[in-house]
Amino acid sequence: MRSDTPPAAVPIAAPTVPGRIPLLGHLPQLALKRVAFLQSVRSHGAVVRIFLGNRPVFVLNSPEAVHDVLLKQSRKFGKGHLFDVARPFIGNGIITSEGDFHLRQRRALQPAFHRDSIAACVATMSGIAEEQVAAWQPGEVIAMDVVMRRMMTVMLVATLFGTERPDGAAAVAELGEHVAAHLTTVMRGVFVGTVLPAPVATSPVLGHRRYLAAAAALRDLADTAVREARRHPEDGGGLLSVMFAGTPGNPHGMTDTEARDELLSLLMAGAETTSASLSWALHELGRRPDIAGRIRAECVALPAGALPGAATLPFTERFLREVLRLHQPSWLLMRRALEPVRVCGVALPRGAELIYSALTMHRDPAWYPDPLRFDPDRWLGRTEKDLPPGAYVPFALGNRRCIGDHFAMTEMLVVVRAVVSRWRLRPAAGHRVRPVVQALIRPNALPMRVSPWPAG
Structure with missing residues (x-):
């Protein structure tokens, strides 16, 4: 009897990227070339295999593969080795x-990131x-990279801890300064521990002790902040009060x-990632006075009391969208298959580790003509909706989409408006800005000279 059901497609194996070295695999290329290596493997297929030592890792190179893992089959994947x-x-x-606990926590935090809640934070951010x-x-x-990290940390801490007590406000500012001092060390340690074998990553030569000390200091600071918030519930407001509030899934x-x-x-995701993006935004403004002038005109014309957003600052919002495309700070993220699964026809076993890079996706000429050209107006002719799902993922997708995406965009609009409305930026003479690729991509340093805009 003939069946009308078409045969299931035969699963295929992911091709192995050339250049594998015995015992080391592709680890030297990834450790040394980093983004350039991930960019180079895109030509070998939608899903390819590399080896970190003897450990196989699959790299997602197409929008379809990224969309499949992050959204369509997201329940079949966990967070991964990173x-x-x-x-x-x-x-x-x-x-x-992971799992149900992640969903419960996300639902508990979600009210703090509703648009109305974020709108209520704009005055604090602007101040x-x-x-x-x-x-x-x-x-x-001004060392803009340092200033942006401190500003974002203080801004995030201030919105996390709503306080009306003078001593409480001072404690918030102090906490922000201490957190900023430790975050970068911890992020660097996470990257080293991800790409290198444990015996190498934990070597004192690579700063593992500094990493442990910074992580311990961050936990102590956070513990202290939580205890203080419990002791002073009369302050109200702030994200911690949302955390303490009961929900249907967690009544206590x-x-x-x-x-x-x-x-x-939230400090890791909010302060570090947003400050890196803002540093790159100011770098582009310093190099492109024509764009800076357009943004200033738009920001100065914003009516008092109007909230910053795509409707009120359309060119500034396109500018930041282009920053997140060309200078996406999170260049390497991971997932793990929780069961056998196929992605773009490639069979992946249970436990398979996956890498995807939003940065390399955002620089693919198939989706972004002349991809290394910085052009905010490219988003006029082709919006996100015109791109294949998965081709533009600055905040990830699905149930792992960044809970603070709108919060971060609002922060960046507020800061860009505050800077450009008052100051014209110029790169410091004699300094060459280079990307430093660790857990995030940051400028090596960003000294910029500020001057008032000419009158008229």
């Missing part, structure tokens, strides 16, 4: 947690940005340990 490395040091917060930017002096050279609210872990996750 997050296993991070979990002992930043806890089991929304970045690292911090304006205060810091107003302190600069004409002709001064989060425990102190759970709140600490969520706090660390």
Whole structure:
């Protein structure tokens, strides 16, 4: 009897990228070339296999593969090795947690990231940005990468801990400064532990002790902040009060340990990633006075009380979208197959480790003509909806999409407006800005000279 059901497609094996070295695999290429290596493997297929030592890792190279893993079949995948490395040091917060616990925590945090809640934070964000930017002096050279990291940390901490007590506000500012001092060390340690074998990654030569000390200091700071918030519930407001509130899935609210872990996750994702993006944004403004002038005109014309967003600052929003395309800071993320699965016809076994790179996807000429050209107006002719799903993923997709995506965009719009409305930026003479690729991609340093805009 003839069946009308077509035969199932035969699964295929992922091709192995050339250049594998005995015992080391592709580890030297990834460790040394990093983004360039991941960019180079895109030509070998939608899903390819590399080896980190003897450990096979699959790299997702097509929008279809990324969309399949992050959205269509997301329940078949866990977080992966990178997050296993991070979990002992930043806890089991929304970045690292899995399954039902992750869903429960995400639902508990979600009210704090509704648009109305974020709108209520704009005055706090603007106040911090304006205060810091107003302190600069004409002709001064500002280390923008350092300033952005501190500003984003203080801004995030201030919105996490709503406080009306003077001593509480001072404690928030101090916490922000301490956190900023430790975050970069911890992020660097997570990257080293991800790409290198454990015996090498834990070597004192690679700064493992500094990593452990910074991670311990961050946990202590977060523990202290949570205890203080418990002791002063009269302050109200702030994200910690949301964490403590009961929900249908968790009527007693989060425990102190759970709140600490969520706090660390939000600091990692919010302060470090957003400050890196802002540093690249200011770098582009310094190189492109024509774009800076257009943004300034748009920001100065924003009516008092209007909230920053795509509707009110359309060119500035396109500018930031292009920053997140060309300078996506999260260049390497991972997933793990929880069961046997096929992705783009490639059979992956249970436990398979996967890598995807939003940065290399965002630089694919198939989707972005002349991809290394910085052009905010490319988004006028082709919006995100015109791209294949998975081709533009600055905040990931699906149930792992960054919970703070709108929060981060609002922060960046506020800061760019505060800077450009007051100051014209110029690169410092004699300094060449280079990307440093670790857990995130940051400028090696970003000294910029500030001067007032000419009158008229």
